[in-house]
Amino acid sequence: ARPPNSTYISSSIAPAFHASGRRCLATQVKKPPAAQEHENKKERVVILGSGWGGYTLSRRLSPKTYAPLIISPRSYFVFTPLLTNTASGSLDFSNIVEPVRDPRAKVDFIQAAARAIDLKKKTVICEATVVKSGVTESPRTTEERRGTEEGPEATNKEPMQALLQWEQGEIFEVPYDKLVIAVGAVSRTFGTPGVRENAMFFKDIGDAKRVKRRVRECFELAVLPFTTPEMRKWLLNFAIVGAGPTGIELAASLRDFIYSDMMALYPSLDEIPKITLYDVAPKVLSMFDESLSRYAMETMEREGIDIKTSHHVKSLRWGPPGAPPPYNMDPKRCLTLTTEEDGELGVGMCVWVTGNAMPKFITESLDSIDAFPTDSVHSMEASPEAPENPENASWKFKKAPKKGPLVVDGHLRVQLQNETGQTAVLRDVFALGDNAMPETGAPPATAQATNQESKWLADRLNKGDLDRTPPFSFRDLGTMAYIGDERALMQIPHSGDRGSKSFLPEGIKGRTASIIWKMAYISMSISWRNKLRVAFRWTLNKFFDWVTT
Ligand code: FAD
Incomplete structure (x- = not known):
């Protein structure tokens, strides 16, 4: 109690x-x-x-x-x-x-x-x-x-x-x-030297503001009369590390911003700006079908984005390539990105979007817990060698390997684990979204899956039928990605609910997909205020170039 x-x-x-x-x-x-x-x-x-x-x-x-x-x-x-x-x-x-x-x-x-x-x-x-x-x-x-x-x-x-x-x-x-x-x-930075200190990340509004500000800053630095041609080239080289959906969409959006809007403002810099996308994998957008992923690569390369797959980033530091230490941060200068394949390269900005790691709250704070009352346990795995009484055993929140997310049961209830590996499911503690991994059928770490989990849990709690209902199961509604210049990809789930082959094509690409992408996100925006604002703003962009800068 x-x-x-x-x-x-x-x-x-x-x-x-x-x-x-x-x-x-x-x-x-x-x-x-x-x-x-x-x-x-x-x-x-x-x-x-x-x-x-x-x-x-x-x-x-x-x-x-x-x-x-x-x-x-x-x-x-x-x-x-x-x-x-x-x-x-x-x-x-x-x-x-x-x-x-x-x-x-x-x-x-x-x-x-x-x-x-x-x-x-x-x-x-x-x-x-x-x-x-x-x-x-x-x-x-x-x-x-x-x-x-x-x-x-x-x-x-x-x-x-x-x-x-x-x-x-x-x-x-x-x-x-x-x-x-x-x-x-x-x-996730994979412990790459200098990334934590010098890269930009891309998770929240503050990050997006910093990226936008830095791009503009690099253009202003590049047109200063004393900036050397070499430094100008480095400042206007924008690197994005990670070619998943976020990296791809960011490269595509920056491409639109730089080639359409910024170039109109800085005509003297024509042909200098460059966007480079790095990934260790041999292809981009691995969650899309081969043909869609290939289309994305070809289209983006045609649009001027340099895609460097099978590239390993070794470090990131302030200062131009070849500069001796100390590498003090100076926002007026460029950074040096070092890859195994190409060596040192000057860049004006590096955005790091290589996937998810768990926050400290999950990795460390939940590692040791007090004894907990028996009545807070929904179910406990019987184990002959393990103590059954939670008051006497040392328990931790159960997590996926390598400091992964919290392991939850099919009803999104958080699990504990003791020294002997015995598990206990908590009655009133739930986890969902990117920080949770259902034991069976883990959905992808996406807004789509998180949204489904939260709606499912809210409905179960409202109806009070959590214990009587089948476990949560993720329903794949398809995946979309914007790839620049009013083009997008749309992966349609391969089979319907009954396991039969869908009558729909496996994917849609190009301008049609971009229209669907826009309509989908307008309709998914949460409030009517933002649905209308997004629709209005995109319409306005068609007529007035200046609104985007
Ligand atoms: P989040 O939405 O990240 O929310 C976590 C919340 O926890 C935040 O409010 C944070 O401030 C708060 N928090 C952090 N630490 C603490 C703490 N110690 N105590 C209390 N609160 C804390 N998914 C798609 O399906 N489609 C897409 O197109 C798509 N695009 C994406 C684009 C970008 C740029 C990014 C970053 C993600 C995208 N995703 C997309 C993934 C999707 O956003 C995530 O899967 C989703 O946000 C996960 O939801 P969540 O509630 O678990 O975490």
Whole structure:
């Protein structure tokens, strides 16, 4: 049973939080107003994260039964499929965000980051997240860098993020009846030297703003009268590492932005700008059929994007190729990207989009937990050699190998594992989205899958039939990618629900696919306000070139 809301004592802060080295004084432990307002009759569903998982779930839960509370460092939801369009200026940043606080939605919000979970007390230990400058920009990039597999805190070493350092916020606990973990993923850097410090990542609005700003900055630097022709070439060489859907769409959008809009403003730089896409794999967009992936490569190369598949990036540092150390960051200069195949190359910007890693909250904070009460367990695997009593065993959250996502059962319930490998499924703690991996039939880490999971879980909780219903199963509705110059790809799922071959073609490509791509994202945008804004803005772009810059 959950202790009364009034129990807030620092001594019971979860052990993982103590292990992090942060001191948690009794005076720091506060009860936030949103938690005080908890209506006793309704179950408090605490949702960690305001992305595809958290935001969608909070909006679908029945306000008659549940009192949802989102805890997230960012106070808005981002429609990520259109993020690349904002970096290239074809959409405004406000066109793709939805505020979490909305008077029409009966959802509470606390701007904070979850730092640990106390299963015994059924509370989440949070840290209020406030940016020093007072800007409520997401700390995602900083978090991301801290959360990469290299591990160490990196705040002061991040030149590009200098203005984005978080204060150490106040620590407080928030009680829950049900908890949903949807904190998403961070960028994977594979420990490549210099990437964490010098590359740009691409997960959030702040990242898109930085990319757009840097492109413009590189053009202005390139036209300065004293910039040498060689430096000009390097500054206008834009590298994107990772040729998955995000890398491809970013390269395509930047291509539109640079070749159509920027070149009109900087005619003297004609033929100098270059976009290069790197990937270790021999082909791009591996999730698409061979013919679509080949079409994407051919089209993008024709559009002027240099695609370097089977290329291994070794390091990234500030300063031009051949420059001696020290490599101090100087935004007026270029960076040097070194690949195994081509050696050193000067670039004005490098955006790193090579896939997902788990944030520190998942990899470290959930590693050691207090004993937890037996009644919080939904089911426990019988094991002759393992202790059955959760009070006596040392348990951890079960994760996929190599610091992977949380393993959940078919009903998205989080699992624990003890030293002997015995598993226990928690009754009231769920995980979904990029930070979760269902034991059976893991869906891809996409907005489409996360959206389906959150709708499914909300419906089950609303109907109260979670235990009686079949496990969640992902339904592939197809995949789309924009490849530039008003062309796109659309992969149609190969077979229908009944396993029969679909009557539809396997894929659509070119301008038709681009029209479908646009219509699909207008209709999927969350609010009517943003559906109309996106449609209006794209129409406006057709008539006025200047709106995109
Ligand atoms: P997110 O949406 O990333 O949300 C995570 C949330 O958790 C954020 O609000 C974050 O601030 C918060 N958070 C982080 N740490 C904490 C903490 N400690 N405590 C509390 N909250 C925390 N998928 C598609 O299907 N189609 C696409 O076209 C597509 N395009 C994409 C384009 C880009 C540029 C990107 C980055 C992703 C794209 N995806 C796409 C993938 C899709 O966005 C993700 O799969 C989806 O966002 C996962 O949802 P999520 O809720 O798990 O995580």
